[in-house]
Amino acid sequence: MNEDHYSLAVPFYDLWHEDGHVPLVRELLPPLLKGVARSVIEIGAGTGLITRLIARETPAEIYAVEPSLGMRSVLVNRLAEDPELLSRVTVLPCGALDVEVDEPVEAIVMVSVLQSFSSPEREELWRVLARQLEPGGLLVFNWRERSARVPGELEVMGSYQVGRHTYEIAGQVLEVAGESVTSRFVYRIRQHGVAISEDEVLSTNHWPTGERLVAELEAAGFARQDAPESMETWRLTD
Ligand SMILES: C[S@@+](CC[C@H](N)C(=O)[O-])C[C@H]1O[C@@H](n2cnc3c(N)ncnc32)[C@H](O)[C@@H]1O
Known part of the structure; x- marks a missing residue:
């Protein structure tokens, strides 16, 4: 992503997504993060709606990756309202393909971001994420098979x-x-x-098909785990 498509959407973001994917993720993500205690990378943290959830559900240090200045500004302002969050969340002002943390992390969370990556970018994404995860580390993201879209009216x-x-x-x-x-x-x-x-x-x-995603992730060294519908959990094989 080179252009900041999100900057114009920022004032609308929380209004719309509190009404969209966020309530379901709030329900489905916490059990998937059970046992995560040390470190999490969140890819595409946006305005911090999910960052706050990860921080509430785990005691882990969080690296929140967010390339959009507009989205990141809301995220940092959200952290600034809570000293505990401020001390535990490091905000990385870069895209996922440029992520580099000091030590491999226990888990990576990516909510409603996968669609930003084209198919060649996704292959690179899985390679980068595998490098940032410790052996056996957890990758969690939301995804569902979509019906074919057709051009339409506004x-x-x-x-x-x-x-x-x-x-x-x-x-x-x-x-x-x-x-x-x-x-x-x-x-x-x-x-x-x-x-x-x-x-x-x-x-x-x-919007890759399920079959395509499975092939890409297995090729990158991940093994699929059980997850509720609309969530995906994968572990990096040792
Ligand atoms: C739909 S928002 C989701 C934000 C947040 N995860 C949530 O669920 O509220 C997608 C976010 O992904 C970010 N994004 C887009 N391309 C990205 C990339 N290459 N690496 C990391 N984040 C990216 C956007 O800037 C945006 O904040």
Whole structure:
């Protein structure tokens, strides 16, 4: 990821995702982290919604990797409100492919980030993560098989009241090419129904099939573990 697609989305992020994947991850992630006590890398920590959960569920030191300045700013401000979090979370201002920590970690968590990597980038990602994990280390991420997407019209996906204003997110699939889906997102703020701010973001995400993921991870030296639907847990083989 070279462009900061997320910067325009930042004011909308927590509103939308508290309504999206975050509540389910809050329910499913804690049992998967049972026993993790020393160190965790979180890839794509965003505004810190999941960082805070990892910190609550484990006593581990956390390396929160976040390349977007906008998202990272919210993350650091969230840490600044809690001295305990501030002492335990190191924020790495880089992308996952450039991660390098001092010692291999016990676990890596990656929530709603996998789609940012194209297929060649994913192969590199698994290699980098395997290098950062100790033998037998745990890799946890969310993933589900998706039905084929087709280009469509712009539709409102979420609408939230913030004081007297309405924050609205609309999206549309523009193009589908194999596992890659290019979408347009419009972030709008309305006052009395009239748009007073509007930003548009085009982004391409990548949605590999389950079969493809399994092949990639096994080739990179990971073995699949039991996990509830929509979560994946893998261990680095010794
Ligand atoms: C949908 S958000 C998820 C944020 C957080 N994990 C959550 O669930 O709330 C995706 C995040 O991945 C980050 N990201 C995108 N490309 C990345 C990369 N190459 N390495 C690490 N993080 C990346 C984005 O900046 C963004 O903060």
